[in-house]
Amino acid sequence: xxxxxxxxxxxxxxxxxxxxxxxxxxxxxxxxxxxxxxxxxxxxxxxxxxxxxxxxxxxxxxxxxxxxxxxxxxxxxxxxxxxxxxxxxxxxxxxxxxxxxxxxxxxxxxxxxxxxxxxxxxxxxxxxxxxxxxxxxxxxxxxxxxxxxxxxxxxxxxxxxxxxxxxxxxxxxxxxxxxxxxxxxxxxxxxxxxxxxxxxxxxx
Amino acid sequence: xxxxxxxxxxxxxxxxxxxxxxxxxxxxxxxxxxxxxxxxxxxxxxxxxxxxxxxxxxxxxxxxxxxxxxxxxxxxxxxxxxxxxxxxxxxxxxxxxxxxxxxxxxxxxxxxxxxxxxxxxxxxxxxxxxxxxxxxxxxxxxxxxxxxxxxxxxxxxxxxxxxxxxxxxxxxxxxxxxxxxxxxxxxxxxxxxxxxxxxxxxxxxxxxxxxxxxxxxxxxxxxxxxxxxxxxxxxxxxxxxxxxxxxxxxxxxxxxxxxxx
Numbered sequence: 037x038x039x040x041x042x043x044x045x046x047x048x049x050x051x052x053x054x055x056x057x058x059x060x061x062x063x064x065x066x067x068x069x070x071x072x073x074x075x076x077x078x079x080x081x082x083x084x085x086x087x088x089x090x091x092x093x094x095x096x097x098x099x100x101x102x103x104x105x106x107x108x109x110x111x112x113x114x115x116x117x118x119x120x121x122x123x124x125x126x127x128x129x130x131x132x133x134x135x136x137x138x139x140x141x142x143x144x145x146x147x148x149x150x151x152x153x154x155x156x157x158x159x160x161x162x163x164x165x166x167x168x169x170x171x172x173x174x175x176x177x178x179x180x181x182x183x184x185x186x187x188x189x190x191x192x193x194x195x196x197x198x199x200x201x202x203x204x205x206x207x208x209x210x211x212x213x214x215x216x217x218x219x220x221x222x223x224x225x226x227x228x229x230x231x232x233x234x235x236x237x238x239x240x
Numbered sequence: 241x242x243x244x245x246x247x248x249x250x251x252x253x254x255x256x257x258x259x260x261x262x263x264x265x266x267x268x269x270x271x272x273x274x275x276x277x278x279x280x281x282x283x284x285x286x287x288x289x290x291x292x293x294x295x296x297x298x299x300x301x302x303x304x305x306x307x308x309x310x311x312x313x314x315x316x317x318x319x320x321x322x323x324x325x326x327x328x329x330x331x332x333x334x335x336x337x338x339x340x341x342x343x344x345x346x347x348x349x350x351x352x353x354x355x356x357x358x359x360x361x362x363x364x365x366x367x368x369x370x371x372x373x374x375x376x377x378x379x380x381x382x383x384x385x386x387x388x389x390x391x392x393x394x395x396x397x398x399x400x401x402x403x404x405x406x407x408x409x410x411x412x413x414x415x416x417x418x419x420x421x422x423x424x425x426x427x428x429x430x431x432x433x434x435x436x437x438x439x440x441x442x443x444x445x446x447x448x449x450x451x452x453x454x455x456x457x458x459x460x461x462x463x464x465x466x467x468x469x470x471x472x473x474x475x476x477x478x479x480x481x482x483x484x485x486x487x488x489x490x491x492x493x494x495x496x497x498x499x500x501x
Contacts (some may be wrong), residue, residue, distance in 0.1 A: 058303050067309040090294060093306050100298050163299050172297050178296070184255075185293040208244070211251035217289045231288035234295070 047114050054103040055238075057187045066096050070115060074122040081126060091129065092162050095122040097158035104237040125156070157230055165227055169220050177213030184210060188238070254286040336394055357500045363464050365501075368494055369460050369475075371486070373420055373453065389417050397421040412438045416450040416457075423461060432461040452478075452485035468501045 053062035271279040392402035404418035421433030435458035462471035
């Protein structure tokens with residue numbers, strides 16, 4: 037009984053920490069506690085360590101996204117969520133890759149694949165594209181935009197962090213950074229369509 | 241410059257919408273005032289860009305943690321393999337290996353010990369323990385003690401023995417050099433008697449004249465006579481007495497071999 041309470045408390049802490057801007061600690065916890073299980077599951081279904089690393093990262097990102105959007109209601113434990121999302125993502129990945137050998141076909145026959153996996157915003161191609169986009173936006177711009185849209189900082193708070201003459205100059209720079217990002221995004225219709233469906237985290 | 245100001249105003253307006261400072265209607269009206277043609281698309285694009293920033297940041301943080309974690313755990317045995325092997329055996333594996341190494345070491349050490357003990361003889365032990373006795377006595381011209389010591393010093397062992405056997409009475413000094421002369425000539429029985437006489441005399445008188453020397457050279461004689469138990473006891477006394485003159489000469493390894501002879 038005490039273990040159950042303890043697990044619930046740990047889960048509540050993890051969820052609460054994932055809502056913060058710095059998510060390093062809870063993500064470390066997720067890797068520490070659930071990576072091996074996901075790795076074992078993926079290896080048992082024909083994947084390798086690299087596959088597991090990608091799927092696990094995608095699973096963590098999915099959880100973080102859901103928590104930050106208040107879509108994770110805690111009806112299932114974090115562990116159950118992680119394992120089931122990872123399993124669905126991996127099966128989806130296998131299907132995408134077209135690796136339908138006999139064993140997989142047999143598995144699919146009895147498997148309940150979540151079709152939501154079709155909208156994978158954090159799979160490897162998507163994250164690689166995201167990385168390319170923000171590399172093009174530049175480091176300083178990314179940091180300014182992150183401070184404003186992710187950390188929800190005011191211009192005054194941002195000014196303390198960056199070496200700009202005054203708030204107006206920073207505001208101007210931020211506007212240019214956003215313009216640049218929007219221009220790049222506009223050239224990637226597929227990604228843009230995907231982002232259009234997303235909600236913003238905790239903005240006022 | 242004007243274009244730049246307009247872009248900044250639009251950006252602020254859109255941020256106002258995001259942060260709930262304006263509702264959608266107010267936002268669209270304000271955008272219309274700034275001659276934004278497709279306000280809806282502009283809002284959608286702005287929201288998408290902001291959402292992209294948020295997702296990119298969580299991706300960056302998760303990737304960083306994942307990279308550190310994988311680097312830390314690289315080369316470790318995969319969980320799947322751990323799960324395939326019964327847990328008890330997994331835990332036993334290092335212990336089993338350790339026990340095997342320990343058994344091999346014990347076997348090798350035991351074998352070496354057995355070999356050393358089985359091949360050690362009295363001559364080996366005697367040679368290891370033998371220390372020449374240095375006389376710090378001047379050679380005298382007169383008979384008696386000084387003559388006996390002088391003969392020993394000159395390695396005239398037979399003459400020293402003859403001198404000793406002619407004495408009507410002897411003290412520890414004569415007994416000791418006689419014992420040494422007997423030892424040098426291979427008369428270990430007589431040497432042992434001479435040394436034992438010194439030890440007994442000292443026990444009676446409470447003196448320690450030539451006592452340490454007598455104990456040590458007696459043990460050597462006893463080894464030669466294959467009276468190993470007696471030799472072991474005597475050498476053990478010497479080893480356990482740090483102040484003994486010959487304490488440093490007696491090693492544990494020698495005692496161990498002597499014990500099992």
